[in-house]
Amino acid sequence: xxxxxxxxxxxxxxxxxxxxxxxxxxxxxxxxxxxxxxxxxxxxxxxxxxxxxxxxxxxxxxxxxxxxxxxxxxxxxxxxxxxxxxxxxxxxxxxxxxxxxxxxxxxxxxxxxxxxxxxxxxxxxxxxxxxxxxxxxxxxxxxxxxxxxxxxxxxxxxxxxxxxxxxxxxxxxxxxxxxxxxxxxxxxxxxxxxxxxxxxxxxxxxxxxxxxxxxxxxxxxxxxxxxxxxxxxxxxxxxxxxxxxxxxxxxxxxxxxxxxxxxxxxxxxxxxxxxxxxxxxxxxxxxxxxxxxxxxxxxxxxxxxxxxxxxxxxxxxxxxxxxxxxxxxxxxxxxxxxxxxxxxxxxxxxxxxxxxxxxxxxxxxxxxxxxxxxxxxxxxxxxxxxxxxxxxxxxxxxxxxxxxxxxxxxxxxxxxxxxxxxxxxxxxxxxxxxxxxxxxxxxxxxxxxxxxxxxxx
Amino acid sequence: xxxxxxxxxxxxxxxxxxxxxxxxxxxxxxxxxxxxxxxxxxxxxxxxxxxxxxxxxxxxxxxxxxxxxxxxxxxxxxxxxxxxxxxxxxxxxxxxxxxxxxxxxxxxxxxxxxxxxxxxxxxxxxxxxxxxxxxxxxxxxxxxxxxxxxxxxxxxxxxxxxxxxxxxxxxxxxxxxxxxxxxxxxxxxxxxxxxxxxxxxxxxxxxxxxxxxxxxxxxxxxxxxxxxxxxxxxxxxxxxxxxxxxxxxxxxxxxxxxxxxxxxxxxxxxxxxxxxxxxxxxxxxxxxxxxxxxxxxxxxxxxxxxxxxxxxxxxxxxxxxxxxxxxxxxxxxxxxxxxxxxxxxxxxxxxxxxxxxxxxxxxxxxxxxxxxxxxxxxxxxxxxxxxxxxxxxxxxxxxxxxxxxxxxxxxxxxxxxxxxxxxxxxxxxxxxxxxxxxxxxxxxxxxxxxxxxxxxx
Numbered sequence: 001x002x003x004x005x006x007x008x009x010x011x012x013x014x015x016x017x018x019x020x021x022x023x024x025x026x027x028x029x030x031x032x033x034x035x036x037x038x039x040x041x042x043x044x045x046x047x048x049x050x051x052x053x054x055x056x057x058x059x060x061x062x063x064x065x066x067x068x069x070x071x072x073x074x075x076x077x078x079x080x081x082x083x084x085x086x087x088x089x090x091x092x093x094x095x096x097x098x099x100x101x102x103x104x105x106x107x108x109x110x111x112x113x114x115x116x117x118x119x120x121x122x123x124x125x126x127x128x129x130x131x132x133x134x135x136x137x138x139x140x141x142x143x144x145x146x147x148x149x150x151x152x153x154x155x156x157x158x159x160x161x162x163x164x165x166x167x168x169x170x171x172x173x174x175x176x177x178x179x180x181x182x183x184x185x186x187x188x189x190x191x192x193x194x195x196x197x198x199x200x201x202x203x204x205x206x207x208x209x210x211x212x213x214x215x216x217x218x219x220x221x222x223x224x225x226x227x228x229x230x231x232x233x234x235x236x237x238x239x240x241x242x243x244x245x246x247x248x249x250x251x252x253x254x255x256x257x258x259x260x261x262x263x264x265x266x267x268x269x270x271x272x273x274x275x276x277x278x279x280x281x282x283x284x285x286x287x288x289x290x291x292x293x294x295x296x297x298x299x300x301x302x303x304x305x306x307x308x309x310x311x312x313x314x315x316x317x318x319x320x321x322x323x324x325x326x327x328x329x330x331x332x333x334x335x336x337x338x339x340x341x342x343x344x345x346x347x348x349x350x351x352x353x354x355x356x357x358x359x360x361x362x363x364x365x366x367x368x369x370x371x372x373x374x375x376x377x378x379x380x381x382x383x384x385x386x387x388x389x390x391x392x393x394x395x396x397x398x399x400x401x402x403x404x405x406x407x408x409x410x411x412x413x414x415x416x417x418x419x420x421x422x423x424x425x426x427x428x429x430x431x432x433x434x435x436x437x438x439x440x441x442x443x444x445x446x447x448x449x450x451x452x453x454x455x456x457x
Numbered sequence: 458x459x460x461x462x463x464x465x466x467x468x469x470x471x472x473x474x475x476x477x478x479x480x481x482x483x484x485x486x487x488x489x490x491x492x493x494x495x496x497x498x499x500x501x502x503x504x505x506x507x508x509x510x511x512x513x514x515x516x517x518x519x520x521x522x523x524x525x526x527x528x529x530x531x532x533x534x535x536x537x538x539x540x541x542x543x544x545x546x547x548x549x550x551x552x553x554x555x556x557x558x559x560x561x562x563x564x565x566x567x568x569x570x571x572x573x574x575x576x577x578x579x580x581x582x583x584x585x586x587x588x589x590x591x592x593x594x595x596x597x598x599x600x601x602x603x604x605x606x607x608x609x610x611x612x613x614x615x616x617x618x619x620x621x622x623x624x625x626x627x628x629x630x631x632x633x634x635x636x637x638x639x640x641x642x643x644x645x646x647x648x649x650x651x652x653x654x655x656x657x658x659x660x661x662x663x664x665x666x667x668x669x670x671x672x673x674x675x676x677x678x679x680x681x682x683x684x685x686x687x688x689x690x691x692x693x694x695x696x697x698x699x700x701x702x703x704x705x706x707x708x709x710x711x712x713x714x715x716x717x718x719x720x721x722x723x724x725x726x727x728x729x730x731x732x733x734x735x736x737x738x739x740x741x742x743x744x745x746x747x748x749x750x751x752x753x754x755x756x757x758x759x760x761x762x763x764x765x766x767x768x769x770x771x772x773x774x775x776x777x778x779x780x781x782x783x784x785x786x787x788x789x790x791x792x793x794x795x796x797x798x799x800x801x802x803x804x805x806x807x808x809x810x811x812x813x814x815x816x817x818x819x820x821x822x823x824x825x826x827x828x829x830x831x832x833x834x835x836x837x838x839x840x841x842x843x844x845x846x847x848x849x850x851x852x853x854x855x856x857x858x859x860x861x862x863x864x865x866x867x868x869x870x871x872x873x874x875x876x877x878x879x880x881x882x883x884x885x886x887x888x889x890x891x892x893x894x895x896x897x898x899x900x901x902x903x904x905x906x907x908x909x910x911x912x913x914x
Binding site for chain 1: 738
């Protein structure tokens with residue numbers, strides 16, 4: 001039986017199962033929901049047991065457990081590791097929900113519930129794809145491993161360690177994740193790049209204590225002014241970063257990537273109006289999507305110093321600090337960039353001040369080769385299911401999990417987003433389009449089949 | 458009888474009266490002390506009545522009352538307006554006082570109490586000088602007006618209006634104030650210049666709301682970065698202000714002023730160590746006292762924007778604001794400088810941002826001509842009493858009352874400081890040196906006599 005036919009036959013049950021999964025209040029950040037997280041994990045364990053895995057196991061962590069299952073066929077076959085997360089964001093503000101967040105409701109062709117698109121509805125497509133193979137063929141056409149996390153919404157605090165300690169268990173030839181968005185409704189989308197992150201905190205001191213600006217203004221340097229000068233020296237007025245060596249490792253777009261980018265529909269005027277910016281900003285000679293997705297940036301995320309209450313206080317501040325972060329692109333390295341930024345900051349610090357730099361956060365950028373077999377398999381699968389050529393996009397944000405997986409396994413990561421922007425992830429009335437849930441199952445089947453085929457002798 | 462002899466004869470009573478004056482908890486800022494302020498004003502009124510003024514009056518305000526007395530002799534004679542304030546700072550932290558703040562105690566040649574040096578002890582020297590003239594000659598040698606304020610420590614909130622409405626009543630040919638400090642112990646000091654102030658608040662906006670720095674970094678400008686660039690554009694790395702026209706009205710020191718400055722003992726290394734600054738800072742080619750007292754400055758007093766909590770948040774801030782102030786020197790005008798600063802800020806604002814500027818505070822600088830008759834009279838008086846030539850200093854801070862008086866009356870203001878730094882003004886264990894209290898009385902007598910003499914036909 002073809003996948004589409006199977007999905008149509010079992011549509012009601014699939015939606016009923018998804019509704020059960022969405023009824024668990026698996027909010028990871030709030031201890032009051034600890035039972036909800038545990039019950040959700042338990043339900044998933046029971047559900048996976050019905051799909052005849054060769055192994056299924058709950059891995060406790062210091063926080064919420066990880067769920068692992070595998071359908072091992074043969075070491076000769078390729079192995080896909082599917083990742084998803086069963087924890088959800090808090091549902092607040094509750095009063096803005098039209099129907100209760102943990103009472104899933106169908107309307108307007110969508111299922112409404114916290115976690116519908118982020119990420120239960122998306123990862124469940126792959127679980128149902130596995131069911132299809134098991135019920136119709138006894139097994140998937142290749143080895144499949146499934147890893148479901150319960151702490152994604154709180155920074156995946158135990159995942160990195162788990163990956164390192166279980167690299168052998170999780171070994172694979174490709175990773176499949178559906179936790180991104182389609183570029184537009186009905187436009188199948190593969191995300192092939194994410195920006196990395198280098199986050200620093202800078203503190204400047206110019207005296208032992210705050211001073212009177214009348215008595216000492218003109219003989220002691222001002223910590224805020226020094227900090228402003230340092231920060232101003234890190235990028236030019238067009239957003240180009242002026243840290244020496246910052247662009248050394250930055251790859252220009254390939255002709256193929258540039259073409260993919262230029263073919264995407266995009267309205268800059270609409271974006272400007274939506275954001276309420278006087279005009280859009282950025283590097284000269286690069287278009288908006290290129291700047292958002294493929295160019296590194298430097299932003300000040302926060303600054304504080306001196307007197308910030310209402311009215312006037314004539315203090316000469318002795319200390320000021322700022323948080324700043326750089327979005328990185330292939331093939332910049334977060335450690336290398338942190339070192340270069342620190343050197344630039346120290347070089348910009350005048351002898352009238354002392355500077356202290358803390359590294360808060362780092363993640364390398366991700367770039368998945370468009371020509372890799374899993375990516376091309378995903379492309380063919382989506383084209384078949386959606387009836388049109390998928391678009392290749394990057395995203396400007398950083399998903400540390402993806403970078404950890406790429407670093408741990410050294411294999412292509414297929415980011416097959418099935419969600420849509422404006423489906424209310426992290427907001428009230430979160431929902432997931434049923435059509436994408438159902439064709440997501442078929443796309444998953446097609447992907448596993450296509451990818452298995454690339455390894456046929 | 459000579460003043461010195463009179464003071465020695467009445468020393469015990471003078472100290473006893475000063476102790477009475479200091480026993481009133483006349484804390485102006487705290488409503489709990491309202492009775493203490495009123496009782497202090499009442500005691501002063503009664504005390505002044507014993508000195509046979511031609512007029513004495515309590516002027517109520519919406520806050521604490523002003524006390525006014527005059528010894529009017531003849532419209533032909535010069536008129537000195539003596540200003541002081543009978544309100545004091547709160548005594549907290551109480552546990553750090555060796556003796557209770559409102560139980561005046563004599564030890565180590567000083568009287569300890571809140572208000573001892575700031576300002577009851579200082580202005581009371583002039584009251585006792587008046588007593589000397591009245592008891593020994595029936596009247597002072599010229600017209601004297603005395604204005605005692607009860608709100609100096611809370612910004613003289615009603616004084617400016619009072620001066621404007623009573624300019625005729627207060628008309629004078631010179632003002633005498635003892636509310637500054639001697640440059641060193643036993644070194645008689647006349648302050649002839651104060652810096653003015655222009656205080657602005659600047660707010661920058663680059664979007665309607667904070668954005669995700671991953672999704673939008675590189676296409677929307679960063680409000681903090683813009684603000685930092687604006688602020689960095691207002692002064693150079695050596696503290697020289699780069700606002701166009703900023704120095705147009707700045708007067709260089711006269712040779713006489715420069716000589717006075719260079720003759721002052723000063724240890725820059727000690728100042729640096731005391732402040733805990735890596736090195737001292739400021740305009741090239743100008744010495745430290747010159748920079749502190751006679752050069753205009755621009756300082757950022759506070760800045761805030763974006764995420765300022767602990768850890769990392771990848772926000773692209775839509776708004777940031779800063780407070781900044783400029784210390785002004787003769788003959789800069791606070792209004793003119795505010796307009797120039799605003800123009801410079803607007804010129805530095807890129808098209809990617811909107812800027813809003815608020816004027817919070819302004820005060821013009823003060824410069825009292827060294828050669829004016831009251832100043833020269835004060836110089837001779839101090840030289841006679843202290844047995845050495847007084848030094849002429851400026852101060853880097855701003856005393857709005859002085860500027861208001863100069864503007865209202867257009868006459869020289871004699872700032873005859875009798876206090877010392879480190880006498881604990883605004884701090885625990887405030888005290889006033891008895892030797893300065895007693896020779897301050899003699900100096901006041903000598904000043905009034907000297908100044909009267911300059912108008913003899």
